[in-house]
Amino acid sequence: GNSVTQMEGPVTLSEEAFLTINCTYTATGYPSLFWYVQYPGEGLQLLLKATKADDKGSNKGFEATYRKETTSFHLEKGSVQVSDSAVYFCALRDFSGGYNKLIFGAGTRLAVHP
Amino acid sequence: GAVVSQHPSWVICKSGTSVKIECRSLDFQATTMFWYRQFPKQSLMLMATSNEGSKATYEQGVEKDKFLINHASLTLSTLTVTSAHPEDSSFYICSAPLTGQENSPLHFGNGTRLTVT
Numbered sequence: 001g002n003s004v005t006q007m008e009g010p011v012t013l014s015e016e017a018f019l020t021i022n023c024t025y026t027a028t029g030y031p032s033l034f035w036y037v038q039y040p041g042e043g044l045q046l047l048l049k050a051t052k053a054d055d056k057g058s059n060k061g062f063e064a065t066y067r068k069e070t071t072s073f074h075l076e077k078g079s080v081q082v083s084d085s086a087v088y089f090c091a092l093r094d095f096s097g098g099y100n101k102l103i104f105g106a107g108t109r110l111a112v113h114p
Numbered sequence: 115g116a117v118v119s120q121h122p123s124w125v126i127c128k129s130g131t132s133v134k135i136e137c138r139s140l141d142f143q144a145t146t147m148f149w150y151r152q153f154p155k156q157s158l159m160l161m162a163t164s165n166e167g168s169k170a171t172y173e174q175g176v177e178k179d180k181f182l183i184n185h186a187s188l189t190l191s192t193l194t195v196t197s198a199h200p201e202d203s204s205f206y207i208c209s210a211p212l213t214g215q216e217n218s219p220l221h222f223g224n225g226t227r228l229t230v231t
Contacts, residue, residue, distance in 0.1 A: 036222075042206050043120070043224040044158075047155075089157065101148060102220055106157045 002027040002094045006105035009087075013080055013112050021108045022076040023064075023090035031092040033057075033066055033073040034102070037086045047075075047088070081114045117142065119210055120223025127198055127230055135193045135226045137164075137208030143188035144210035148220065149181075152205040160204075164191040198230040 007022040020068065032051045036044040048057030052069035062077045073090060090105040119138045122156045127133050137147055139203050150158040163171040170183035180202075182194040195202050207229050209220040 044222040046221075097117075101160055101163065102158075103160075104157045107155075109155075 002031065002092060002103050003106035004090050004092055004103055006088075006090050006108050008106070009109040011108060011110045013110070015082055015112055015113075015114050016079045019075070019080045019084075019110070021088055021090075021110070023073045023075065023105060025071050025073065025092050027071075027092055027094070030068075031094060033064070034057075034091045034093070035062070035064055035073070035075050036089045036091060036104075038089065038107070040086070044063040044089065080110070082112045082114055085110055085112045117212075117221045118208065118210055118223040120226055122226055123224060124227040125229070127228070128229055129199055130197055132194055132196045133198055133228060135195075135206055135208075135221055135228075137191045137193070137210070139189045139210050140145045141213055144191070145188060147185065147191040147208055147210045148231055149183065149191075149193050150207045150209065152207060152225075154205075158207065161193075166191075194227065198228070199231045 003026045005024050032076040034049045035047040037047045038044050047062055048059040050066035055067055056065045064073050064075045066073055085107045087107045087109045091102045092103050094103050117140050119140055121136045121156055125133055143217050147164040149161045151161050152158045163174050163181045164185040166185040166188055170177050180196055185191045205225050207225040209222045211220050
């Protein structure tokens, strides 16, 4: 079935460092891909999305490109801030079974230090 | 601002009691809502899909009689954890797509942390 695999955390970086969080997926068809962020004690917020191959989603300095040839959707940011500390979830939208649902990766915890 | 409101944000209950969690869509109608469960430091697992006007669709391994879902109106879905036990302690999150925009990203509530003592 469809699945999402994320790199294991935690990821610990210094402020202004470059961030990459790897995400690969397995899916039939052409799923939409998402990155969600969860701050401590809160629900999930959509960070960015891409709906077709070669699309690049971007928001708040974060970027991810939908790579169908490598079935990947890696999250990157050129210069992280302490406020970026959170858990990041990669997800794909599964339209099978007649209704749509999100399938999440395990999440990657990011800790940014001053 | 938030488009999905979840209540309560946290609840502590005694073993054997039932707890109801509400999920409301704000300023839009949600014919479908999704209920997720998240264990500490783990990912979100879809429990069930709540459908307005019909029965909920449960994922494999989720007990229907334990996790009762009622989609009472186009803006409200409730999850009731019946006869709660300590192993039911978890973070429960609901979500909904904007109606008419089923390809849009899901909007999530802020979650409910349930602790069963």
